[in-house]
Amino acid sequence: MLAKRIQPMAFQARRLYVELMFQVMGRALQAISEVDASARREARGLPEGFLFEMMVMPDGSRLIVEHVGDGRFHYHGNSAPRPVDLSIRFKHIAHAFLVMSFQEKTSVAFANDRMLVDGDIGYAVRMTRILNRLESFILPRVVAERAVKEYPSNLRLPEKLLSAARIYLKVASNFIETVRA
Template sequence: MLSKRLQPIAFQARRAYVDLMFQVMGRALQAITEVDETAREETRFLPVGFLFEMQVMPAGPKLIVEHTGDGRLQYLGDEASRPVDLSIQFKHMAHAFLVMSFQEKTAVAFAHDRMLVDGDVSLAIKMTRVLNRLEAFILPKLVAERAVKEYPATLNLPNKLLNAARIYLKVATNLVETVRA
């Protein structure tokens, strides 16, 4: 009986966690394209104005970023002024929670049919590579190895720490600016 009363609380907690992670990831996607040349190279050939969305179906948390040119992404929050060009959608909040809490790799979630891609699959692969690179930078190596398909062999500790610090600083700055607005 107690577990029935705790289920809605657990669902709300998972939803709040996924929503917070999407906000952090959106800002971090913007930051990594300002900090890391490899991430910029991945996104450089996206069309200017390209909108990428990651969301939980049917009306759960989401993040939207826009390619502003020269490989840079800008976090738009959870609303876009026009239809998105590429959407990666989790079929259920529990599936999103598994990936956002780094219990399951994105590739594994896709293989288990927990996610949908609506849009150009080749662009989805580019965005997934950027997300994997971001996770490799900002997560401790043990966690990142569980989260990404392949941890970059060339990522050494000084480079990881420097870029992670720069990304976190930009994310924090963006959060503060958002709160002030």
């Protein structure tokens, strides 16, 4: 009897966690494009106006970012101003939770058929590299090594700490601006 009451609460907790992580990651993608030259260089390979979406199927939580040019992203929240160019979709909230809680790498989730990519695979690989760079900065190394395919060997602690602080500061200020609006 207790299990029947706990199951819906666990599902709701996962859903809320994934929704919060999408909000943080969307804002962090915008922040890293302002802070890190390497991420900007990678993003310059995307066309201007390119819309990227990550979501939980069928109509769950999502994040949408737009490449506004010069390697910079703009976070749109969960609504796109027009049809997206690339969508990475988790098939179930449990699958999204595994990736967003860093229990499973994105590449492993894709290999285990837990997600779909709708759009140009080259752009998906490019966005995955940017996401991996972001996670390498903002997560402790022991967690980031579980989350990304390959932790950057040239990422030293001073650069990591400085970049992480700048990213988190921009994410926090973005949250505050959103609350004020």
